[in-house]
Amino acid sequence: MAEVLVGRIGRPHGIRGEVTVEVRTDDPQARFAAGSVLFTDPAAAGPLRVEGSRMSGQIRLVAFAGVSDRDGAEALRGLRLLVDTDDLPQSQDPDEYYDHQLIGLTVRDRSGAVLGEITDVLHPPAAPVLQVGTEAGEVLVPFVAAIVPEVDVAGGFCVVDPPEGMFSPQADPDDAPDAADPG
Structure with a gap:
């Protein structure tokens, strides 16, 4: 069960x-x-x-x-x-999902490259947010059609079209060169 x-x-x-x-x-x-x-x-x-x-x-x-x-x-x-x-009742809306259906799905970009896996679904006041585990850490993805255009529960994946930089590792400020250091 x-x-x-x-x-x-x-x-x-x-x-x-x-x-x-x-x-x-x-x-x-x-x-x-x-x-x-x-x-x-x-x-x-x-x-x-x-x-x-x-x-x-x-x-x-x-x-x-x-x-x-x-x-x-x-x-x-x-x-x-x-x-x-x-x-749980089955939804009549093909674009409506229960959290447990999304957790564990593989996250791919439009080219098919694997970006990570959905580890949780958060529910802030605006729109749901997918928490995606990646090699670089957790990434939060707004669960809206413009960013997540395809969900295939049976296929075990969803496609995201993320804004630039969403899945790019963030630079560590401690790794930045010191402006006072000329070398």
Whole structure:
């Protein structure tokens, strides 16, 4: 069974067993709906069944079956919440991907030269960003069609058309010649 992260339990909220959850899914209403069962990392702590979920401002609060007080909620702190990838709905949009589908893809340029491998997908406020491991280190690539024109999950690769210098090793300032040194 392959699993994907949908959230991480934070601190307890109140005295009735609710916890804050750092949401890591684009469909929190479905993932944290009453009755949903979530696997945990570490696995011995779960699975957990959602009793209820609500928003408090910008914070998602979740209540789990069998957790009725602050001590029980505190025991869950730090758990990673997971779902089986087979339970995820298939997207009708051919240009929409789950993070786990992208991680591990080989990154090539338009000529077919291998640039690296996707090691993570980050989600800052603007657009997703692919973290690409290269021989020279990590490179962050905005996941937009202008820069990533092709993704072939079945083929195990994606094509990037990076701006000049994106995959060039950065010069180390300590290696630059000293302007005062004539030689």
